[in-house]
Amino acid sequence: MTDVSIDTMPVAAAPARRDIGLKARYRAERRFRIYGVLAISVGLIFLAIMLASIVLKGHTAFWQTTVTLPISFDEKVIDPQGERATDPNVLIKANYPKLAENALVAKLGINADDKAAVRKLKGFLSDGARVQLRDIVVSDPSVIGTTRDVEVLVSANMDSAFKGQIDLSVDQARRKVSDQQVAWMNQLKAEGVMAEHFNSGLFTFGASSRPETSGMGVAIIGSFYMMAIVLLLALPIGVAASIYLEEFAKKNRFTDLIEVNINNLAAVPSIVFGLLGLAVFVNFLGMPRSASIVGGLVLTLMTLPTIIIATRAALAAVPPSIRAAALGLGASRMQMVFHHILPLAAPGILTGTIIGLARALGETAPLLLIGMVAFVADYPATPFDPATALPVQIYMWANEAERAFVERMSGAIIILLIFLMAMNITAIVLRRRFERRW
């Protein structure tokens, strides 16, 4: 062993370091990191594009153009024979569009005898004016013979034109509003009687073949019923099942079977639950098609695994010392679970439930199979009546050709996403605020 001190070593230029490809390796390292950043950006950019395109297409759906017209409820138009005292159908079947048309003709200063000009007014006002005026008269027949200002909906095409969505430089034969109608529109706009208002009809109307009178009222109620059913059934059943599996079940074949089943059900395609609902609830048990109760039951079965998995995780996170303390003080196992473990696990259970509900709210495919793709104009009074759901309503509007429906569809998506976002944020906040780490 030679003992050479550093001082005695010949001081020479350091030998050229062996090229071990370090630069190339660091370059590879940097490339790898860039790939990672790119991968994350792909997801986020897509999210941004998608949300932006929906908001751009949909925000106009929250506004609806109306014309405020002095409608004179002329007895000669509503009830020419004077039979309304004896036959209630007269008020229902009366020619209400004529009232609106007369008012518009007067407002625009068209000569009422100029049939050609009056004919051009066709398609200016919405056919929904009939229902609007009928409801006024039926609820209060004393308006007949008087004049009253009413905000009448304009047709979907005029609405689009008013919002500037129709290219007016195109030849009028190739667009849906004529030059004459645009001129009238500008006249009314200048007078200040034609204006955009917040579109409350989007939230209250039921299904309709006309965009301007169709809304999500039925869908919101149907979704609400279904969420209530899911909450009422899936939460107690899911919590009970998790308590059994986590706290009481012995390790045996049967318990294993249940666990494997739950894990698999969580990964079964949602459409299969729709087939189950159709075959068992509708066909075998004879429940009504298109009803929220069937949708609620199907979504309950679909949500159960999510809730069970979340609840079991929450129960397992409660430390064993709590169990030991409760048992040591003489509590029975049931008392231990219900008095001590369950309250401590409640935030976790709640978070899981909200996330499960949010998934159920956005689920479409199983509802299509049990017939919730239905044209439902009236509010469902009970969960046994035909209804639709928010995502199904979106799907139905997606199948419509008119651009006004695309606008409504995007508006509906915005509302659905707001609901979902609110639920998810609630879940996150709950988790942050109440989650305890032992």
Next chain:
Amino acid sequence: MSSFIVIAIILAIGLAAFIVGRQRAVAQNDGKVKPHSRAHYHGWWAFLLAVLPALLMLLVWDAGRSTYLGRQVHAALPAQAEDGSPINAQISAGLVNSLARGLRRLDADTQASLPATFAELQPLLAQKGVALATDTRDYMIPIAQAANASQDRLSLIGGVLAIVLAAAGALYAVGAVKPRGRARNNVEKLMLWGLLGASTIAILTTIGIVLSMLFQTIQFFGSVSPMNFFFGTVWDPRFAAAGSGGSEGQFGLIPLLAGTLYIALVALLVAVPVGLMSAVYMAEYASSKVRAVVKPALELLAGIPTIVYGIFALVTLGPWLRDISAALTGGAPFIQGQSIFVAGLVMGIMLIPVVSSLSDDIITAVPRALRDGSLGLGATRSETIKRVVLPAALPGIVGAVLLTASRAIGETMIVVLAAGVAANLTLNPFEAMTTITVKIVNQLTGDLEFNSPQTLVAFALGITLFGLTLIMNIVALAIVRKYREQYE
């Protein structure tokens, strides 16, 4: 008596039993004998003894009643209605049932003096908003009336019996309250059964899924041979008009299966590299600040309903790609608005957060020691990841990819909106192809006739889909579980 009132009465009896039982237990506690259970357990036991047997009896009675009524209607139907064929008898019984339900809407006076012919009856019912099939026959009216009468009678008997049972249970339980009575154990035993019952619902659901689809599938294979279904290359299920029973249609699974797998493949080609890379970056490189922002954003991406993705593909992405491809060639677009590429791309984006969250868990589960060893030997971080972490995590990642693939195969709304409905067999990813899920939806929306092969084929498709995803899930879960155990 309506079952609603009966149940309300039973619950009221139960509530009374609870209060009285609890009171008795409190009164008996004179301090000499130490009571075994606290007072409210006695109350609950009394409540359960009063309510549970009565409700169970009501349930059994109800089932028995509908069977009995069904038989009564069948027996009363005149021979000509039977016509020898069981389907006719079923239809007639259905008509009688809806007629009986309709009659219930009429008020008492009208019911007492019912017209004898259906023609006269129909306007009365229509006034109450009851619409009936026009082939309801006159002779069905008395049968429906008789059915209604015996239903009333049976309901009354059942209701009275249930209430008596509830009262008896309540009296017995209240009488049995003793200081040393083991009420708590009794209540807890019942609760345990309730908990067990709740956890078997998962099994019942699976059984329900398999059985319901199996029955319809067997029925379907009665009219179409399994060979033609599983190996047929033409999908053309002509919708036969009701009752004509004419055109047969061809039900070949192959084009649908090919489309399903093709679209899933495109989706995985997008989702796996991107998802895996983001998981690696999040697990190995990202600072906690970046994680705090990006993770919720990716969760948000995962929380968007698939119909929103589908509509984005249909309304925005598809037309945009079509126009771009048209501009590139200067003429006809080579990318269809609805195509494998569009559907697969959007589905892939949807699956990114699925892949990344699954593989994030798996990558973080790789023990620290493996990384430290590699870094200590002078490897760069990316080399450590590529040569040590990922190979160690490989089985888990394979499991994650399998789970993702099963999601892709079962995904419905994106393909319904973005993939098209034509059952083609093509290799060009810019053409339209269709999937199993699309066809299930197509066959089952609209008016259905439950016995036609056109409807039943949906269940055969469904069970194929279920089997396919089930196998993938079981394998994937087994791999993931085994992998997790390896490092625990």
